[in-house]
Amino acid sequence: MKKIYTLIFVLVAIAGQAQYKYGLKVTNLQEYKHSVKLNPNKELIDLEKFIPGIVLDIRYATTNNFTGEKIYDLAKAYARKPVAEALKRAQAELQKQGLGIKVYDAYRPYKATVRFYEVYKDTTYVASPYRGSRHNRGCAIDMTLINLKTGEELKMPTGYDSFQKEAWPSTPVKDPEARKNRALIIDVMRKQGFKVNGSEWWHYDFTGWKNYEVLDIDFEQL
Template sequence: MKHLITCLFLVIFYHSAPAQHYKYIDSSKVMDLKSYQQQIKVDPDIRLVEINKYIPGIVLDIRYATANNFMHRKMYQQARAFARLPVVLALKEVEADLKTRGLGIKIYDAYRPYAVTVKFYEETPDTNYVADPRKGSKHNRGCAIDMSLIDLKTGKELDMPTGFDSFSKKAGANYADLPKQEIDNRELLKSVMAAHGFRVIATEWWHYDFNGWANYPLLDIPFSEIQ
């Protein structure tokens, strides 16, 4: 029933939101803080939550809060990771599954404000690796996680085909010309994530979309305004 009410709210929102000056998309398709707050009053179960408050053992390496990323500059003012509550609860199941194998999760990025996606695209308009702002990103919906695996004993990342944000063929989720260990680690991550409701994208082994992403609108809310 809650989700039916939420859907009705979204219909009203899309047809009544005031026009704003987004360059690539009509504002009726992007929620600002006020509209988001109204929505989560209707259905608080879909709110954005801070991931490490629900999964305390998770490791954060929020690259866009540093200059260590493909933009070569700081894109976030805070090194924090948020996602929709159902996404985080599913990720918590992933973390528990991995823990039985002596493994943990490292997160590079999660929810991303829509305005940041626009900046990415304007500097690197390659939609194989950067979301088209005319459609928005699953990150903008709070439904995507960029991540890798770590060894819980050493804290070190497992060997993967490339580093994060590599714009190369080796970063592909099914690229085959790799050392066996890198393939095994990548496939383990894929299988565990799939078992808990996530799907890897074809061009980036580290990027996982939550299966229910289409139920959530795009957001353009800075981290500092999320409560």
């Protein structure tokens, strides 16, 4: 009987997966909760509560972003448990240097990725809705570094969400301060299992992202 109930749940879950116009099936709240029971590492962790001293500047909860629209109703940052733990270790390492992490974005509902693509279709800078984003999997962090005493951001090659080649981590940087800071953030995150995105110095993908599903769960539901 238990096997029958399990089979029924699986079939219902498959049927209930959201089917979008781009053909990608994504995981909803019910399916997410079931996956967490099976694997606690899949839990989305509230970074502000989990990492002491972390600063949030969630641009998509404001109109101060490339879309000019308010995408999120809440200024929150979530990440899968191993991602949150790795980011916490990075924060601890940076604190020894009087520095800290400011998060611009973390877990991102799939519907937001769809909106980004519809506003700006260049997949050099926005994820394809046909595959989903690593943000949608709860395995990507958009961030910068701050001075803990002043709260000011460290100088970087560009601002956040700059759709310019200067934002690429491979682009040579003339300014020695910006070059040093970019190298530091990339190195600290690499040590904790993150890889910098090829076109965004601020975007870091957790190396185990393939183990997690694309989600479309609003912050209010978490």
